[in-house]
Amino acid sequence: MAKIQIHGVNASPFVRKTRVVLAEKGIDYELIPVMPIGVSDEYKKISPLGKIPCYQDGDYVLPDSSCIIAYLERIHPNPAIYPADPKQFGRALWYEEYGDTKAIESIGPIFFQRVVRAKIMKEEPDESLVNKHLTELCPPVFDYLEGEVGDSDGIVGGRFSVADVALGSVFVNFQHAGEKVDATRWPKLAAYVEHVHARPSFKGIIEEEKAAFASL
Ligand SMILES: N[C@@H](CCC(=O)N[C@@H](CS)C(=O)NCC(=O)O)C(=O)O
Known part of the structure; x- marks a missing residue:
């Protein structure tokens, strides 16, 4: 099965947020390097604001660290990263x-x-x-x-x-x-x-x- 891909580079605090949650939840992924300067039109098709990170699992794409983390919580609820209360x-x-x-x-x-x-x-x-x-x-x-x-x-x-x-x-x-x-x-x-x-x-x-x- 193809791995989940995270497009972005590691110094970005938003890419890091996503990677920390993936690590907390034990989800395997690969980091696909995308510099957040002058991104290609191709990249904008999956991340319309041209920002990093963007999540990709096959043909499912999702930009924005907060959206990605909320999605990860739904597909992989344990350990929970949001309080229940x-x-x-x-x-x-x-x-x-x-x-x-x-x-x-x-x-x-x-x-x-x-x-x-x-x-x-x-x-x-x-x-x-x-x-x-x-x-x-x-x-x-x-x-x-x-x-x-x-x-x-x-x-x-x-x-x-x-x-x-x-x-x-x-x-x-x-x-x-x-x-x-x-x-x-x-x-x-x-x-x-x-x-x-x-x-x-x-x-x-x-x-x-x-x-x-x-x-x-
Ligand atoms: N709200 C977005 C912010 C992402 C963001 O601003 N990333 C920066 C890199 S740290 C970026 O891609 N900047 C390029 C730009 O603003 O054009 C998220 O949480 O993912």
């Missing part, structure tokens, strides 16, 4: 959305400058932009998350969920950019990120990505 379910979707939008808007440009621009495009990174994000745009996000995370396995209901997948994924890009959450200022968030990244599903992918960046 309706209120917790709602909160998990909220943190996923926060990770996919506000958190990525504040952290993504740091990764872009330090990794994509400096290491892949071999250009001088804009450190003043990096500094603006580190000093002005990230702190309110970290302050908010510091107030939300607890001491347990997951930000919602004490169990690992899609919320942790999304939030943990953004912080991998922060790490690739040579940054770490300052544990003196945001102790709970720093411990939370470390804990999420230590899960086997995250750990394997982080190590693979680090090895890929080291060879650049």
Whole structure:
């Protein structure tokens, strides 16, 4: 039987979200490299917004990490990645959305400058932009998350969920950019990120990505 295909590249926080859930659920797949810049018309037929990731299983195609994860939950319900309790379910979707939008808007440009621009495009990174994000745009996000995370396995209901997948994924890009959450200022968030990244599903992918960046 042909393997499930995930189109995308590993540094994308959205591709990583999908891969972490596939790993959590023990679903086999292959990663088909698609760079998210200047994608082909052929790729736009399966991912009309031209974004990565896109899921493909035979002639079934599905773009968007959040859609893919929701679909995976239906075809492979165990282990569950969404809380069963309706209120917790709602909160998990909220943190996923926060990770996919506000958190990525504040952290993504740091990764872009330090990794994509400096290491892949071999250009001088804009450190003043990096500094603006580190000093002005990230702190309110970290302050908010510091107030939300607890001491347990997951930000919602004490169990690992899609919320942790999304939030943990953004912080991998922060790490690739040579940054770490300052544990003196945001102790709970720093411990939370470390804990999420230590899960086997995250750990394997982080190590693979680090090895890929080291060879650049
Ligand atoms: N909501 C989408 C966002 C995906 C996304 O923005 N991916 C980026 C790469 S990290 C991309 O493909 N960007 C190319 C573009 O916006 O044209 C998801 O969750 O999959």
